[in-house]
Amino acid sequence: MNELHFPWIELAIFLPLLGAAWVMRLRDPARAHSQSLVVTASVFIASILEAQDFYSLHIFRAEDRWHLMSRLIGRELFAIDELNAPLIPLIALLFLLTNLATGRTKAARFSFSTMLLTESLTLGLFSAVDPWVIIILMALGTMPAYFELKARGQPTRLYGLAMAASSVLLALGWLLVQRRGPASSLVLFTPLLIGVAIRCGLFPFQSWVINLYDKASFGSALLLTTPLAGAYAALRLIVPMAPDSALRILGLVSLFTAIYSAALALVQTEARRFMSRMVISHSAMVLVGLEVATPLGLTGALCVWLSAGLSLGGFGLTLRALEARRGRLPLVHFQGLYEHTPALAVCFLLTGLACVGFPGTVGFVGTEMLIDGAVEAYPHVGPWIVIASALNGIAIMRAYFLLFTGTQYSSSISLRIGGRERIAVLTLAVLVLGGGLVPQPGVATAYHAAQSLLKARERTVSARENPPEQLRVHAEPPQ
Amino acid sequence: MTVFSILGLIVVCAPALLVVVLGVASLIDRPLSETWTQRAVQCAMGVGLVASVAILVMMLAGNERRVPIELGHWVILHDDLPPPLIATSHHDEHTLYHFAFKFEFDRLSVPFVILTFVLCGTIGAFADKYMHREAGFNRFFVLYAVFVLGMVLTSLAGTIETLFTGWELVGLSSTLLVSFFQERPNPCRNGFRVWCVYRLSDAGLLMAALLLHHLSGEGDFDKLMGTGAWPQGAANLPPGLAFTVGLFLVLAVAGKSALVPFSTWLPRAMEGPTPSSAIFYGALSVHLGAFLLLRVSPILALSPVLSIVVCALGLTSAVFARVTGRAQTDIKAVLSFAAMTQVGLIVAEIGLFSWLSRFLSAPYLLYIPLVHILGHGCARTLQFLRAPTLLHDYGVLENAIGSRLSSDNSLSQSWLSERWRIAIYHFAVNRGYLDAVLHRYLVDPFLRVLRWCDRMDDRITEQVNGPVIAKPGEVPALERPVSGSLPGATTLS
Numbered sequence: 024m025n026e027l028h029f030p031w032i033e034l035a036i037f038l039p040l041l042g043a044a045w046v047m048r049l050r051d052p053a054r055a056h057s058q059s060l061v062v063t064a065s066v067f068i069a070s071i072l073e074a075q076d077f078y079s080l081h082i083f084r085a086e087d088r089w090h091l092m093s094r095l096i097g098r099e100l101f102a103i104d105e106l107n108a109p110l111i112p113l114i115a116l117l118f119l120l121t122n123l124a125t126g127r128t129k130a131a132r133f134s135f136s137t138m139l140l141t142e143s144l145t146l147g148l149f150s151a152v153d154p155w156v157i158i159i160l161m162a163l164g165t166m167p168a169y170f171e172l173k174a175r176g177q178p179t180r181l182y183g184l185a186m187a188a189s190s191v192l193l194a195l196g197w198l199l200v201q202r203r204g205p206a207s208s209l210v211l212f213t214p215l216l217i218g219v220a221i222r223c224g225l226f227p228f229q230s231w232v233i234n235l236y237d238k239a240s241f242g243s244a245l246l247l248t249t250p251l252a253g254a255y256a257a258l259r260l261i262v263p264m265a266p267d268s269a270l271r272i273l274g275l276v277s278l279f280t281a282i283y284s285a286a287l288a289l290v291q292t293e294a295r296r297f298m299s300r301m302v303i304s305h306s307a308m309v310l311v312g313l314e315v316a317t318p319l320g321l322t323g324a325l326c327v328w329l330s331a332g333l334s335l336g337g338f339g340l341t342l343r344a345l346e347a348r349r350g351r352l353p354l355v356h357f358q359g360l361y362e363h364t365p366a367l368a369v370c371f372l373l374t375g376l377a378c379v380g381f382p383g384t385v386g387f388v389g390t391e392m393l394i395d396g397a398v399e400a401y402p403h404v405g406p407w408i409v410i411a412s413a414l415n416g417i418a419i420m421r422a423y424f425l426l427f428t429g430t431q432y433s434s435s436i437s438l439r440i441g442g443r444e445r446i447a448v449l450t451l452a453v454l455v456l457g458g459g460l461v462p463q464p465g466v467a468t469a470y471h472a473a474q475s476l477l478k479a480r481e482r483t484v485s486a487r488e489n490p491p492e493q494l495r496v497h498a499e500p501p502q
Numbered sequence: 503m504t505v506f507s508i509l510g511l512i513v514v515c516a517p518a519l520l521v522v523v524l525g526v527a528s529l530i531d532r533p534l535s536e537t538w539t540q541r542a543v544q545c546a547m548g549v550g551l552v553a554s555v556a557i558l559v560m561m562l563a564g565n566e567r568r569v570p571i572e573l574g575h576w577v578i579l580h581d582d583l584p585p586p587l588i589a590t591s592h593h594d595e596h597t598l599y600h601f602a603f604k605f606e607f608d609r610l611s612v613p614f615v616i617l618t619f620v621l622c623g624t625i626g627a628f629a630d631k632y633m634h635r636e637a638g639f640n641r642f643f644v645l646y647a648v649f650v651l652g653m654v655l656t657s658l659a660g661t662i663e664t665l666f667t668g669w670e671l672v673g674l675s676s677t678l679l680v681s682f683f684q685e686r687p688n689p690c691r692n693g694f695r696v697w698c699v700y701r702l703s704d705a706g707l708l709m710a711a712l713l714l715h716h717l718s719g720e721g722d723f724d725k726l727m728g729t730g731a732w733p734q735g736a737a738n739l740p741p742g743l744a745f746t747v748g749l750f751l752v753l754a755v756a757g758k759s760a761l762v763p764f765s766t767w768l769p770r771a772m773e774g775p776t777p778s779s780a781i782f783y784g785a786l787s788v789h790l791g792a793f794l795l796l797r798v799s800p801i802l803a804l805s806p807v808l809s810i811v812v813c814a815l816g817l818t819s820a821v822f823a824r825v826t827g828r829a830q831t832d833i834k835a836v837l838s839f840a841a842m843t844q845v846g847l848i849v850a851e852i853g854l855f856s857w858l859s860r861f862l863s864a865p866y867l868l869y870i871p872l873v874h875i876l877g878h879g880c881a882r883t884l885q886f887l888r889a890p891t892l893l894h895d896y897g898v899l900e901n902a903i904g905s906r907l908s909s910d911n912s913l914s915q916s917w918l919s920e921r922w923r924i925a926i927y928h929f930a931v932n933r934g935y936l937d938a939v940l941h942r943y944l945v946d947p948f949l950r951v952l953r954w955c956d957r958m959d960d961r962i963t964e965q966v967n968g969p970v971i972a973k974p975g976e977v978p979a980l981e982r983p984v985s986g987s988l989p990g991a992t993t994l995s
Contacts, residue, residue: 178967230963283955290952318581319599357687369529381674382667388577391663392599394708398716405712413705420677420697428684428693445531452529463577470579 025080030087031073032101035115036147038066043139052130056122059135063119066142070115077103078468083475084152101150105472106258109329109465110149114250117336118142121242124340124447126347133242137167141246149255154197157259161222161252162190168239168247177238185221185231192218197260212269215260220273223253223310224303226280236299241346244295245339248302249332254309262313262476264483274314278404280307281411288418294342294352297422301338304415305331305378311408312393316480320396321473326389326466330377330458334386337374337451341367345426348438354422357429363438368427370448375419377455379412385458388466506560509553510571510605513615514658516550517651524644533640540630543643547623550654554619558612568731570660573603604660606723610732610796610872615657617876621785621883622650628887629777638682642775645682649675653786657793661722662711665797669707669758669790673700676787679778680771692770699767703757707794710750717743723797733859733868737800744804751798752812759791759845761819765826766937768842772834779834780886784841785879792845792875795852799868802853803860812853820846822934829930833889837882844878 042062049055077085084104092099103111118138125133141164148160165186172179196215203211219225224232236244261269284304291297309331312324344367345360346352361368373384380390390412398405440448458465523542527534534542561569581598605611626646633639648671655668677700681693717739730736737744755761760768760783771783782788795802795812802809820843827839848871855867888895900906918926932938 180968181963181966184966230959230966233959234963234967286948286952287956287959290949290956319579322579322599357690359685361684366529366531376674382670387667388601391601394712395599395715398712402716405716406709409705409708409712413701416701416704417698421694424681424690424694428681428690429687431685449529463575466577466579 025082025085026088026090027073027076027080027085027103028088029072029076030089030091031069031076032087032103032150033091035066035069035073035111036101036143036150038062038069038143039118039139039146040143042066043136043143046139047136052135053127055135056125056130059139060119060122062139063115063122063142066146067112067115067119070112070146073103074108074112077108100153100156101147102152103150104152105468105475106325107149107152107255108472109325109468110250110255110332111146113329113332114145114149115142117249117332118145118246120336120340120447120450121246121343123443124344125242126344126441126444128347129240129242129343133240134171137171138242138246141167141243145246145250145252148252149250152259154201154260157256158190158193158197161193161256162186164247164252165190168235168243171239171243172235175238175240178234181234182231182238185228189218189221192221193256193260200260200264209266209268209272212261212265215265216269216273219253219257219261219310220276222256223251223277223306224248224280225276225307225310226283229280229284229303232303233296233299236295237293241295241339241343244299245336245343248299248306249336249339251306251309251328251332254306254313254328257310257313258476262316263479267316270314270316274311274404277307277310277314278407278411280304281311282407282414285411285414285418289414289421291418292353292355294346294354294422294426297354297418298339298342301378301415301418302335304411305335308393308408308411311404312396315396315400315404316477317396317400318470318473318477319392320400321476322466322470323389323391323393323396325469325472326462327380327386327393329465329469330380330384330386330389333451333454333458334374334377334384337370337455338378340447340451341371341374344440344444352426354425356425358426359428359430359432360438361427363432363434364427364440366440366445366448368423370451371427372423373452373455375423376416377459379416379419381416383456383459385455385462385465387459388462389469392466506557506569506607507571509557509560510569510607510658511573512553513550513557514605514654516546516553517647517654520546520647521644521651524640524647528640528644536630536634536639539640539643540626543626543630543646544623546647547619547626547650551616551619551623554612554615557607558616561607561612567608567734569607571605571607572660573605575600575602577601601663602661602722603664604722605658605664606660607658608732609869610793611657613872613876614793615654617879618650618653618657618786621781621879622646622653624883625777625781625887628780629775632777633775636775638684642679642682642778645675645679646778646781649679649782649787653790656790659723662714665794666704666707666711669754669794670704672787672790673697673704673758676700676771676778676782679774679782682774682778689773692767692773696767696771699757699764703754703764706750706753706757710747710754713743713747713750732797733799733865735800736860737798737804739801739804741805744801745808748798748801748805748808749811751794751801752808752815755791755795755849756815757791758794759788759849760842761791761815761846761849762822762934763936763940765819765822765842766933768838769830769835769933772832772838776834776886776890779838780883780889783838784882784886788841788845789848789875789879792848792852792871795849795856796868796872799852799856799859802856806857809853809857812856813850814853816846816848816850816853818846820844820850822846825926826930826933829927833892834886837885837889840885841878841882844874844882848874848878 039062042059046055046059084102086099086102090099144160144164148157148164151157151160169179169183172182192214196218199211199214221228232248281304284300284307288297288300291300309324309328312320312327377384377386380386394405394408397408520542578600579598633642652668652671652675656665656672659665659668677693677697680696681690683689757764768783772779802812823839823842823846827836827843830836830839851871851874855870859865859867
């Protein structure tokens, strides 16, 4: 197996874990904030170097240098390949920006050690390629939010049930698939499909996402949902080997969810609930592309994943920054916050429009390719994605007008953004616009990853259609 | 690189640079002063205008009918090669997907882009005085720059994707300009309505683009509309397909050009400052739909039914706007309906002449609607700019003739009974009840169903988890009752 030049993967995973242990000891929120900031920045740099090291090798998959995990537990748990290489820096960036944009008013109530623990688990999940490791880390990744809900005295039954059901179904599903080998049927994949559907909040399992945004801290909800862990499970466990019928069913449910959630975002009366609907809709949109399983559709889905992760993360952080100033944000009357926070208004618009694939932003080319790929595979699917995107666009503008315009808001204290928040806003603006103006490197990487994934799927499908005996006969050299 | 390419680049880059300069300065919280903003605007508009006029002169002198300028591919993927990290201009039958930056200078785009620079330059100079010391001076000019860039991209687009990019930029900047006076709720509500119509229109255009892209594998206009220069191109699509694509395009056009049934966004758009009303809804933005129809006229020519639909839509809109405009009580609304009447006529002309041009083999007929657009754009801009001083102008006129200006109602009085006149007046003053009908039969039921679904979601959560946080029960501010109501109805919510 190919190796990186340094154990970047383990560094990126275990650094936040150590950081969590260190920060947990600190009582002063300001110190915890600044020291966790150092950790998240270091993790981000490590993740960038990890991706850079991987791309310099020009291979499909690489493991860590020195195989530390093999020495410790006898097997490698983590690897970097073309599918997760762009996602790992994205996740590290989301955690860094969340940390950076945490205002002083939030710092006292936000657990930085839990955030670092979640970062470690999320990076572990996205670095894992072994299905069992993915399933276990996915289940563990839901724990911090559960304990946070408990600590805040909020009901945990719905969240706990949904996450437990998802984890159990994923484990059961993978066990079934593993026992039966490549000769798979739709029935065999049903537990995996339902497990992923629950984790992604697909219809009719969307309630836990809305409940999480409603009851948990905004930061925790964002960090648990915006990396789209459910889509990662689908990418690793379902797309490479599921029969076409399974992909089609998941695709249809995802398409319905994308439209349903986008439409419901139009009638939300509270910003967090609005955000949760947007996350569900985009998560479902990515799944639609993954299930199309054509080079173009898959490339579009991977691009939309990256753009949605970035833009939804930025969008959520903007809402969180506003919430830090105003408390919960109702979407029933005009707030008129533009005059006080013009930078946040611009960031809200930029990231929101990037979510819906507005031209010139990071989401544009990905969305175009996703729709193009969908039309190519199933012509009737294309218009529905366009409708979902149009509804999302209307919902975003509605939220913009309600939050930033319509009245003059008077405040006795300054609500302008601070230095750290400005850095976060500018970073997001540069990435959203830069990725939109120079899309080719990102698209090329996604296309390469899509080709590799489809080749892996082809191999599995041909193994299913030609049983091993037959394959052996074909493999024998001619006499 | 040829002289045409250099000039073409200047035409596109001038407004793009203006967006970068004004936008980045605002983003880093260091907006330019009014003087420097105005200099930047004048410089960009002047350079763009000179370059586009130079292109026109060179085209006329060299008898060039079409000058395509390719700036390479923005994105390119080959199905048998590893994807390049930097997009190249290499494009062959193995290309899986490409997104080309291509601009087309022809007898349609060059006059339109010159009109854009002339009118935007005029409005830029006018707005410098009009917006002087206004709190949103910088915001206005950032949006103005985005609008100009969108117009130039749309006018010169050589591919349907480039056109879509410009189309969206125009839509966004227009929406934000309608809600420019954002400390008041009404401009924001109207801005939101405009955005909703634009999104519907954009969805239509995107669907048409996707269909064309999917069928031909190309988004380039020269491949889609035949190799002949405008207006001589002949599209290579089966008539049935041309009809389907055409219907999506008609949806896009109806939304953008405020045709029936989307007409009522145009008077709402007058909430913005006068310069933006003049430039966007009186002169340029409202003609974009007609421009798109002219660009795709070879598709219209393929389907007589589609031509009839376009013609009928244009005429209906013109009659509706003429009748409704008669009962408006403020000058900007009157002018907006007058603009809508002319746009309706232009669209009807396009529907008629695109079919006739094929039938009679007389493509030059399509110059008639183009000239109509150019003339109407200039005349309407002048009227809009004079609108704030209308009373003064009336005073000058009346002083000059020595009596009151007469209002001529004799025609309608002699033709129609009083009962009919009152009914038509009600119809006109309520703007054809279009808003009310759309709300009552489309928007409200849709929102009611959505709210019911939302409540069901909450009920599930409640049953598993316990009671949810009570949500505010007010009517959302963007969904308050609309002006104009159905006969016998007092409210729509």
